[in-house]
Amino acid sequence: MYIVKLTFNYDFPIMRQTPNNIGVWGKYKFVIDNELTECDYWIIYSEYKLTSETVKCNRNNIIFIPAEGINTSIEYQHYFLKQFGKILTVQREIKHKNLIYTHNANPWFIGKSYDELINNKAPEKTKLISVVSSNKAFTAGHIKRLEFVQKLKSHFGDKLDVYGRGINDFDDKWDVVAPYKYSIAIENDNCDDWVTEKFFDCLYANTFTFYYGCPNLEKYVDARSFKRINIDNFEESVATIEGIINDETHYESVAPTLQTIKLNSINRDNFFPWIVSYLQTMNPNLPKQFITINSPSVLQDIYNRKISTRIIKKINQAVSLLTKTLFSTK
Template sequence: MIKIKFSTQFSDLHLIRQTPNSSGIWGDCQFFIDQDVEECDFWVVYDEPSRTEKTKCSPENIILITAEPPSVKSYNKNFIKQFGLIITCNRNIKHPNIIYTQQGLPWNVGLRRNEKWSTVETKTYDDFKTTKYIEKNKLMSTVVSNKSFTEGHRKRLTFLKAVYDYFGSQVDILGIETTPVFGIENKVNDKWDAVSKYKYHLAIENSSYPDYWTEKLADAYLDGAYPFYYGCPNISDYFPEGSYTYIDITKPEEAIRIIEETIKNNQYEKSIDKIKEARDLVLDKYNLFALISEVCNSRISSKAKSNIIIKPQSIMANDRKFFKKIVSGISCLVSERRKEIYPNQYIKGG
């Protein structure tokens, strides 16, 4: 069994539920999620760890999987240097060993937020795997977020408002956050409630980069809905034709026309088998643990292990600021000492 240490700052995602029987095992790989282990064959960091951690591992088997597109998050070079391999969509990252592919971003569907805003799992890999068909009694939905700090976020909100203005009661605008975005959405605590009853779902990313697609699309398939999708421009490399309709939210009138025609064409009913095929890909191929297992099995080596320490990017940034303060302080002391020793050099006008 290949022993894999897995570290992330997103403990509320209950990632172990994405493995069969919530066992933490995928094929011949055993995952130790946010656990201290003395030694491992691979160490995978998803986005960044929540704290400084250490273990014994081969340096080339330290893997970073990025979680955000370049428009949302950047990774500094000192943080990147800690890893032997990077799995990412981000072409701005400089590293000798990079795999450009989808990043296995975790599902949100099947996680319910309680009153204290913590999460409780309601569905697991096994639940989705054994679901044959989900009865649909509503037409179309989308989930909005109140995030608006990037241009992509703002474009998404503008487009979804245009969709609501055109379709009215035919589309349900649903929200996870406590603060409404448009003032018209109903609040849901689990994306299962936001998608599973609907034939169609608007899955709109906050950006458009090759190989970057998220739970917005994966959740639609797990809920058995037909997605109108915007985001990853090479999404056809991942999912079969007939399992989605791609729209361009920067051309809202054209996108709305495509949505309307697709619904009139009863595309959901025609695509049920394709949706199931896409769901199985989400579960068994693009699953975070399937991705890691495939990569690790292709990189098994007998190179010597050594003691490895990984620091979060935030701590490294603070360390750098502290170092700069020390250097600045020393420079000031040296300058003041020089003035004491060579006072004539510092007399104005002298």
């Protein structure tokens, strides 16, 4: 059994995404434990709350996964990125010698375990269509999404149930997608590989998705599980949605296919099988040494001190040279 240290600094039950909730996938044992000092692989998911930590591992087997898409204020400096042997990301501006563009397997938000999703029957569909969208309006993308959802609600009225923080709060996302035949998922970013739990939560609840985002989603998921909409074209989107939800035979005809696609995706796109697919291409027997991974802020301080030291050194050299020049002219 290979030991995989997972640095995941979110208060989130990610281990439920493994069989029996024990963090094992095939030959790989995942451990979320800051006290673990030796491992075969080290996965660092996001720089969030990252602290300085020293672990015995081979640097080539240390993977960094940025949690954000392209529209982020976070700018990773080269001295932070060079700490890692491999980076898995959607962010095209990141520069690294071993960079792989891929979706980043965001943990699902629905309150179900791997075992429940795999073993239980598809949920009963008693409602028509929902959309989950918070009232956040921090970015242009947020504002555009919110305005689109408001227009949809005005058009569809009681046919469409709208949920989200600050709009219609809920405790478990399962409760606002699983009872519905259809749901609308709108990503914050519209870029290759950026497909998040917004889509997968619907799929894993056996809900057919009207989707905006990730232009190459078909690279990862069977296209029969969703229908694209364009939030920049309201009339076209409405026509697409109405054409499907008004077909009383559509959901029943696609339901068996949805179940198959769901099961395949849980065993492929779920965080653990997804990361294992990369670990299987790497060598766990490489020689290990103690390696310290630092947070961006710690490295920035170190970098600033080095720069300050160099500047002071140059100033001292200049002063020394000037002093010698002045004395030599007397």
